[in-house]
Amino acid sequence: MVYWSLVPLLLALPWSQAADSPQQPFTAFKKKTTDLDRAYRILNHHPLIDTHNDFPMILAFEKYGKINDYNITHLDSGHTDIERLRKGRLTGQFWSIYYDCDSADNQLLKAMESIDVTKRMVALYPETFQLVTSSKQFQRAFNKGRIGSMLGMEGGQMIDSSMAALRSFYKLGIRYMTLTHNCHTPWAESCCDPNPPAFEKGLGLTEFGKKIVLEMNRVGMMVDISHVSHATMHAVLNTTRAPVLFSHSSSHALCPIERNVPDEVLKRLYETDGVVMINFYNSFVQCNPDIPATLNDVADHIEHIARVAGRHRVGLGADFDGIERTPEGLEDVSKYPDLFVELIRRGWTDKELVGLAGKNFLRVWRHVEVVRNLLSDELPQESRIDDVIDDEE
Numbered sequence: 001m002v003y004w005s006l007v008p009l010l011l012a013l014p015w016s017q018a019a020d021s022p023q024q025p026f027t028a029f030k031k032k033t034t035d036l037d038r039a040y041r042i043l044n045h046h047p048l049i050d051t052h053n054d055f056p057m058i059l060a061f062e063k064y065g066k067i068n069d070y071n072i073t074h075l076d077s078g079h080t081d082i083e084r085l086r087k088g089r090l091t092g093q094f095w096s097i098y099y100d101c102d103s104a105d106n107q108l109l110k111a112m113e114s115i116d117v118t119k120r121m122v123a124l125y126p127e128t129f130q131l132v133t134s135s136k137q138f139q140r141a142f143n144k145g146r147i148g149s150m151l152g153m154e155g156g157q158m159i160d161s162s163m164a165a166l167r168s169f170y171k172l173g174i175r176y177m178t179l180t181h182n183c184h185t186p187w188a189e190s191c192c193d194p195n196p197p198a199f200e201k202g203l204g205l206t207e208f209g210k211k212i213v214l215e216m217n218r219v220g221m222m223v224d225i226s227h228v229s230h231a232t233m234h235a236v237l238n239t240t241r242a243p244v245l246f247s248h249s250s251s252h253a254l255c256p257i258e259r260n261v262p263d264e265v266l267k268r269l270y271e272t273d274g275v276v277m278i279n280f281y282n283s284f285v286q287c288n289p290d291i292p293a294t295l296n297d298v299a300d301h302i303e304h305i306a307r308v309a310g311r312h313r314v315g316l317g318a319d320f321d322g323i324e325r326t327p328e329g330l331e332d333v334s335k336y337p338d339l340f341v342e343l344i345r346r347g348w349t350d351k352e353l354v355g356l357a358g359k360n361f362l363r364v365w366r367h368v369e370v371v372r373n374l375l376s377d378e379l380p381q382e383s384r385i386d387d388v389i390d391d392e393e
């Protein structure tokens with residue numbers, strides 16, 4: 001009787017514990033498991049979170065927000081649909097609220113349209129998606145088998161240099177903002193804008209830009225420094241009180257373009273507990289245009305960044321539906337498990353893979369929430385971009 005009473009207890013042990021356990025005494029009696037079985041076992045029991053997917057751009061600006069009769073269960077084009085998300089074992093997605101920063105259209109309005117259509121997509125498929133605005137909510141969505149759906153805003157131009165707009169976007173559910181896209185903002189320098197910024201080049205952030213970062217820390221919005229110049233990365237690291245996020249960036253040491261993260265910045269990630277979510281884009285992971293980019297190149301970038309910053313500081317931000325080409329082997333959202341197979345072959349442990357899949361990112365998100373809670377007595381920033389700086393006597 002005593003022994004039987006232990007059975008429910010044993011059954012109640014979370015699967016994750018079994019998967020994490022370094023010792024598997026029964027392995028000898030089971031049929032040999034393949035690397036793919038192992039990848040699925042990890043991803044079936046632990047969150048797989050990608051921090052950048054541009055599918056909302058298709059819904060908002062190619063379909064003009066007309067999604068009521070657009071069934072996204074199975075699509076023959078693009079990189080994303082529900083069947084492929086499930087096959088890829090994705091359980092967390094930051095949907096990108098993006099609009100071309102070069103366009104003269106109303107950026108705030110475009111952001112509203114993209115947020116609206118993304119939330120409507122989530123509501124149309126309640127068995128698949130669940131809107132998530134905190135790390136705790138993410139865990140609940142995961143436990144229910146839903147794809148936790150978060151919003152990230154790609155491009156500081158969307159707040160039009162307004163603290164009020166920044167705070168309002170937070171209330172709409174935006175949980176990270178990429179400080180720039182490929183255009184400078186009046187207060188931050190982009191990686192990839194051929195025009196000189198409106199301020200001294202190399203400064204990275206103006207005084208107002210620093211205040212934006214501090215306000216993001218206060219409200220609990222992650223500071224995303226993908227797309228910014230290397231000077232801006234350093235300026236943000238000099239300013240922020242919370243961890244930084246690279247939502248979709250690869251390694252500058254392997255492919256030396258300004259859009260990628262240099263080792264000097266990777267070496268500073270420990271200062272704020274930051275994380276780099278690796279971008280899959282062909283031109284970021286394979287700099288030689290004569291060589292086709294492959295899954296192996298992406299694995300190389302993950303391993304390089306992990307070697308410099310630590311395996312606890314990497315994750316995935318593929319950029320699906322935001323890139324016109326994808327590497328061989330990582331053609332769409334159904335292929336994530338294959339990347340885990342490759343890293344298993346390269347000797348990554350289950351624990352490290354659980355980190356890469358989502359745990360490393362969730363640590364950073366929770367940390368950002370803790371900083372927000374610690375700053376709850378601080379008053380909102382009232383600075384305006386055209387304020388004359390007169391407080392420096």
Ligand SMILES: *[C@@H]1O[C@H](CO)[C@@H](O)[C@H](O)[C@H]1NC(C)=O
Pocket residue numbers: 071072073074
């Ligand atoms: C969408 O398509 C799938 C099959 O691809 C079908 O099972 C489902 O019922 C469709 N949903 C709607 C709302 O039409």
Ligand SMILES: *[C@@H]1O[C@H](CO)[C@@H](O)[C@H](O)[C@H]1NC(C)=O
Pocket residue numbers: 202203204231232234235238
């Ligand atoms: C960051 O801080 C360091 C040390 O104070 C300083 O040397 C560097 O110029 C700063 N970088 C930027 C871009 O502000």
Ligand SMILES: [Zn+2]
Pocket residue numbers: 154227248322
């Ligand atoms: Zn991008």
